[in-house]
Amino acid sequence: MSTDIEPADKAEANLRSLAIAAAESAAGGAAELLRYAREGAAFVTGEPFDDDAVMKLCDAAKMALEIELGVEIKDRNADEREALNQALGALERLLEGWA
Known part of the structure; x- marks a missing residue:
């Protein structure tokens, strides 16, 4: 069993809070993927997902990138950091207006 370790500072505390939100969004998207795998298309809409599975997973990925870029590695x-920033920007554009 592990115990929680206190964040070093407010910035780390904020990133950890973001991690909780990302995990919640990812879990919601994963749950909808599992529902589709078991049941097929959504009963009401006939589309694969009844809930916004793709957008929830993209939102989780965006938050994970924000955490990754918020920590000094x-x-x-520079090329890797630029690629991560481009992915973050693409996800931000995709998610505009969704939430």
């Missing part, structure tokens, strides 16, 4: 090169 010593061995990350």
Whole structure:
């Protein structure tokens, strides 16, 4: 059994709160994927997902990227950081107006 370790500072506390929100969004998207795998298309709409599974998963990925980019990683090169920033920007544009 593990115990919670207190955040080092307010910035880390904020990133940890973001991690909880990302996990919740990812869990909701995963639950809808599992529902589809078991039951098929949504009864009401006839579409694969009754809930916004793709958008929830994209939202979780966006928050995970915000966490990843919010922490200083010593061995990350500029190209990798740029790729992560581009992915974050693409997800932000996709999610505009969804939430």
